[in-house]
Structures are given as structure tokens and as C-alpha cells.
Amino acid sequence: MININTAPVPPLRLALDLAANGWHVFPLNPRDKRPLANCLDCRDNPTCSTGDYRGCPCLPDGQWCHGVRAATTNPDHITTWWRRVPGAVPAIATGPSRLILIDLDTHTDQPPPDPATQLLPGIRLTPDQVPGGLDTVRDGADVLRLLAHLRGRPHPWPAGPEHQPVSVVTPSSGRHLWYRAPDLPDGVRLRQALGELGWQIDIKAAWSYGIAPGATTPAGTYTIRAGTPVSPGQMPDWLTREILRVIQPPPRPPAPPPTPAPPSQQQRAAAYLTTVIERGTTELATLTDGRKTALSALAFKAGGLLTWAGLNYDHIHHQLVNAGIAAGLDERAADRIVHRALTNGLARPLPEPRSRAAEHTR
Ligand SMILES: [Zn+2]
Numbered sequence: 001m002i003n004i005n006t007a008p009v010p011p012l013r014l015a016l017d018l019a020a021n022g023w024h025v026f027p028l029n030p031r032d033k034r035p036l037a038n039c040l041d042c043r044d045n046p047t048c049s050t051g052d053y054r055g056c057p058c059l060p061d062g063q064w065c066h067g068v069r070a071a072t073t074n075p076d077h078i079t080t081w082w083r084r085v086p087g088a089v090p091a092i093a094t095g096p097s098r099l100i101l102i103d104l105d106t107h108t109d110q111p112p113p114d115p116a117t118q119l120l121p122g123i124r125l126t127p128d129q130v131p132g133g134l135d136t137v138r139d140g141a142d143v144l145r146l147l148a149h150l151r152g153r154p155h156p157w158p159a160g161p162e163h164q165p166v167s168v169v170t171p172s173s174g175r176h177l178w179y180r181a182p183d184l185p186d187g188v189r190l191r192q193a194l195g196e197l198g199w200q201i202d203i204k205a206a207w208s209y210g211i212a213p214g215a216t217t218p219a220g221t222y223t224i225r226a227g228t229p230v231s232p233g234q235m236p237d238w239l240t241r242e243i244l245r246v247i248q249p250p251p252r253p254p255a256p257p258p259t260p261a262p263p264s265q266q267q268r269a270a271a272y273l274t275t276v277i278e279r280g281t282t283e284l285a286t287l288t289d290g291r292k293t294a295l296s297a298l299a300f301k302a303g304g305l306l307t308w309a310g311l312n313y314d315h316i317h318h319q320l321v322n323a324g325i326a327a328g329l330d331e332r333a334a335d336r337i338v339h340r341a342l343t344n345g346l347a348r349p350l351p352e353p354r355s356r357a358a359e360h361t362r
């Protein structure tokens, strides 16, 4: 039985309780909250070491290799893992558990430069739409409340049993809302979306994961405040519609240029942005300090030029994440940085560069 508002539960007990309710569990290292390392065989295996888990013998064998891909409800595997690493932190794989996690952050040190367009990407806010004014929106929970208000909904995390999520307060005073994933039309797939629905709001779905409700890390306990993991509420329809709005189709430039460039000019524009990214990638690979800042700046610039250059968002996103990985950043960090900066850059298109020569002389 899962208790609410009681003393922290030992990790193995918590993992088994959640698994018994269909939550797919795997272990994180308590020091860095990242998946426990792959076994030595996987580290030496050329396929496994690129992150390709598909032929890996460890997964059918019930090992914890390949992080979220190892997530299971099998109590024998879970018991074996936590006997080996009793202090591991249980994490939940969202997709296999048929869950969706809304992660509301409280990193308030850097408010977005233009709150009217960046608090809710794709929605241009006017001051009269925001009770108390834009300055009162300080964290992800405020942004989700604002979205609910705009859509005429009184509260983003309803109290009725049908839609009540498992609501968790994180050690940094953020909030995790675990909903049962909605049934979607054929061909529509959920995906992770970092900062795309709103500022300080991450959507974790499919092969993404979150720290288990009730788990304790060195930073503190993820305390369940409402709802129960026995039966998480179904995501309300209005919120599902908002999530589908941002994940499908993939993010697009907010407005097309008023007059499309003729082909030759378009090709030059595309070549210009490609050069900017190639050069940035080379520079990034030489850095040992400030790589995250440099990647963010490069992605922001690419975002600002993307509409003009007419290149595909996903393609550029992929190139930039690879640039980050090539410079030694881990994939999740690179993905997060690129998503945020590209989205911000898209919302603030840069003026058309005067000529390629001007860029060459910088
Ligand atoms: Zn392995």
C-alpha cells in the first residue's frame, strides 16, 4: 500500500509498491540523478556504446543497462537491482507506464527576456490577460495556472478523483504532476517537450522519465501532496489539447516571412545558416569551459535565422544537439539547451544578414 504524507519509504519498498501499480521503475545514481552506468560488456560493445540498446543482451536478461530502456515492473529484477545498490533512487519511465509527467520548475533567476511572447510560446499575451500583471508570473506553476486561466479553467490540477494527478512537491519546491496518459488519435505520438508548452514547464512522455513520487535524493524527498499512484487521474481534455498543440506538428516558426524569397536567395540564406552552424560546431569542439553557454548562444542565433533561412527545424535541432555531444556534453543536457535556445531564437527573428562577406570578416 502506498502511504501519503508519511516518513520516506525505503527505495526498494517504494520501487516494488509503484511497480505493483504498473509504474515501470529503474534505478538512478543518487549522486547525479542519472541512470546507473552500463555494465562493462555494454561499455566495450561498439553498438551499445553509441546508445543503441536494441541488440543488447542485458535488457532481456534483466540488467539495468541503458537507463530508461531497462524500466520494468518485474519484482525480481527490481529486488536484485536494489540489493546491489540499496541507495539507488527509483525513477519512472513515462511511456511504458502509460503516464505523462508535467514538470513545473522554479528556476527563477532568469525570467524570459520577452514574457509576452515567451511565457507561453505560440501565444502572444496582453497585460489584461494576466491577473496581477506579467511580473507576477515567477515559475512553471504560475505559467500553467495562467494557461488554465486563458482557457477558462479554474485550476490546472483538479481535485476530483477522475482528473486528480499524483501531485508531488520536489526538494527545490517545484511540482511534478503525474497524469494517466490520454488516449490519442491514430498516428499521434506523445514526446518529450522541454519548455515548449510554457516557460519552466517540461513535458515528460514516451521514453523520458522522472524521479519516482515518494523517492528521496540527497536534496530531499519528492513528497506526494495529493492523488495516489494506485490510480493517477486522466489528463483533462483541455490540457491534452494544449500539449498536442505544441508537440504536433513539431515547432514551427511563429509567422512565415511576408514575401517568400526567390529560390536563389533562399538557397543563399540556407547556405548562410549552414555555415554559421558548421563554424559554431568547430568552435564548440575546441572549448573546455563555457560549452553550454556557447551551444545555447549558437542555437539562439540559429533560431533567429531559421525562418529567414527556410531550413527544417528538426534537422537544425538534430545538428545542434550533435554539435553539443561532439563537444562532450551529454545528450540530455544538449537536447535541453538546444530546445530552449532554438525556441527562444525563433520567437525573436534576427534581421537578415547584410551579406555573407560581412559574416566572413567577423
Ligand atoms: Zn550491459
Ligand SMILES: [Zn+2]
Binding pocket: 038, 041, 042, 045, 048, 053, 056, 057, 058, 065, 066
Ligand atoms: Zn548494452
